Every structure is written in structure tokens, then in C-alpha cells.
Amino acid sequence: MEWRDHGILLTRRRHGEGAAIIDVFTEGHGRHAGIVHGGASRKKAPVLQPGAQLDLLWRARLEDHLGSYKAEPLRSRAAAALSGRLALAGLNAVTALLGFCLPEREPHPALYKRSEQLLDLLAEEEVWPLAYLRWEMALLEELGFGLDLSACAVSGRNEELAYVSPKTGRAVSRQEAGQWVARLLPLPPVMLGQGDAPDHEVAAGLRTTGHFLEARLAPSLGNRPLPEARGRFLDAFARRL
Numbered sequence: 001m002e003w004r005d006h007g008i009l010l011t012r013r014r015h016g017e018g019a020a021i022i023d024v025f026t027e028g029h030g031r032h033a034g035i036v037h038g039g040a041s042r043k044k045a046p047v048l049q050p051g052a053q054l055d056l057l058w059r060a061r062l063e064d065h066l067g068s069y070k071a072e073p074l075r076s077r078a079a080a081a082l083s084g085r086l087a088l089a090g091l092n093a094v095t096a097l098l099g100f101c102l103p104e105r106e107p108h109p110a111l112y113k114r115s116e117q118l119l120d121l122l123a124e125e126e127v128w129p130l131a132y133l134r135w136e137m138a139l140l141e142e143l144g145f146g147l148d149l150s151a152c153a154v155s156g157r158n159e160e161l162a163y164v165s166p167k168t169g170r171a172v173s174r175q176e177a178g179q180w181v182a183r184l185l186p187l188p189p190v191m192l193g194q195g196d197a198p199d200h201e202v203a204a205g206l207r208t209t210g211h212f213l214e215a216r217l218a219p220s221l222g223n224r225p226l227p228e229a230r231g232r233f234l235d236a237f238a239r240r241l
Contacts, residue, residue: 096227
């Protein structure tokens with residue numbers, strides 16, 4: 001068995017004397033692990049860093065085997081990740097969430113493209129949090145937990161949408177929120193593609209996506225807690241507010 005693809009390195013762990021097992025999100029083969037012989041060496045270890053873009057050749061005797069990778073660097077994101085605390089925390093959040101959420105060997109080409117584009121923006125600190133929020137919304141959509149923000153769940157109208165139901169993921173207008181307003185999640189204009197996307201609106205949006213990651217997505221994966229890397233990114237972003 002053999003295939004060639006490109007992908008984003010999610011994790012690397014040492015295996016035996018000098019090898020490493022890497023977990024990679026590939027465009028055509030989904031999240032896929034394999035052994036890199038010599039992957040823990042001084043020559044290869046700096047290349048095999050989370051977020052790196054790799055050209056990959058995978059070989060195995062049988063399809064269900066772990067197999068081995070020949071991995072060549074296409075693009076390193078180390079410099080961008082080290083440009084600031086927010087960038088490094090953001091990269092770690094993306095790779096951790098992809099490793100947490102994605103089933104093994106199931107292609108998600110649209111999400112792959114969005115993830116690649118997001119990581120390419122790492123050094124753009126002013127726009128990156130907004131891009132990350134939109135990526136989390138796309139992640140929920142891709143995995144079957146998308147939000148319906150097209151119209152109010154109560155009235156069916158699309159004016160003054162201001163909240164999201166934590167149960168259904170549907171939008172609720174300001175007029176229809178009524179006595180339930182304290183139980184609803186925020187729907188800032190930035191989540192509707194409106195306005196100038198100030199940081200406080202992005203933070204409110206991340207509170208909403210975080211609820212569905214924790215209350216809907218995580219239970220579907222065996223009630224594992226969300227990766228701590230996401231919380232560290234939120235902390236780093238909060239320092240900027």
C-alpha cells in the first residue's frame with residue numbers, strides 16, 4: 001500500500017531509538033499517523049514541528065497498518081508561531097483541536113483547506129483571532145454541530161439577531177429573547193459577518209463556539225475534556241482585550 005499527499009503536522013512523539021510517530025492532517029486521507037524513521041534525529045526533529053506543512057509518502061504492507069512516512073518540508077510555520085505569545089498559543093490550539101476532533105483516516109478536504117489558510121495567517125496578529133473564530137464555526141459545521149444563524153428560531157425573521165440558543169444552536173432575536181435572555185449565548189455581529197470585528201465581539205463569539213465544542217462535540221467523542229491548548233489561547237487573547 002502506498003499514497004502521496006500533503007498535510008499539517010499535528011503531533012510528534014518519540015518511538016524507539018531514533019524514530020518518531022507523527023499524526024498529520026492530510027487533505028486526501030484525513031488525520032493519519034505513521035512512523036518516520038530517524039524522526040527524532042537532530043536533522044529531522046526541527047522540521048517535524050506542529051503546524052509544519054509536509055509532503056508525505058506513506059507506505060504499509062496492509063491498509064490498516066500504522067505504516068511509515070517519508071516526510072519532506074514544504075513550509076515551516078515556526079517563525080510565525082514564535083512571533084508572539086498569541087500566535088504560538090493559536091497554533092497549539094488549532095493542532096490540538098484537530099487532533100482531538102477528527103476521526104482517523106476520514107477525509108475532510110474543505111476543513112483542511114480552511115485550516116491551512118488559517119495557519120498561514122499566524123503572523124497577522126490583528127486579523128488572526130477573527131479568522132480563528134470563523135475556523136471554529138467551520139469546524140463545528142464540518143463535524144455536524146453547525147450553528148443556524150440565518151433567522152430567529154422563534155419568529156423566523158432575520159432582524160435584530162442577538163443570541164444563540166445553547167440547546168439548538170439557532171439564532172434568537174433581541175425581541176424574542178424575553179425572560180430567557182440570561183440563559184442564551186451571545187451572537188455578536190462578527191458571527192454574522194457584520195461590522196468591524198472588534199476584539200470584544202470575537203471573544204463573545206468564542207464563548208459561544210466554546211459552548212458547542214464542550215457541550216455537543218466533546219460528548220460525542222466520549223466526554224473527553226477539550227484540549228487545554230484552547231484555554232491557553234483564550235487566556236492569551238484575553239490579555240489583548
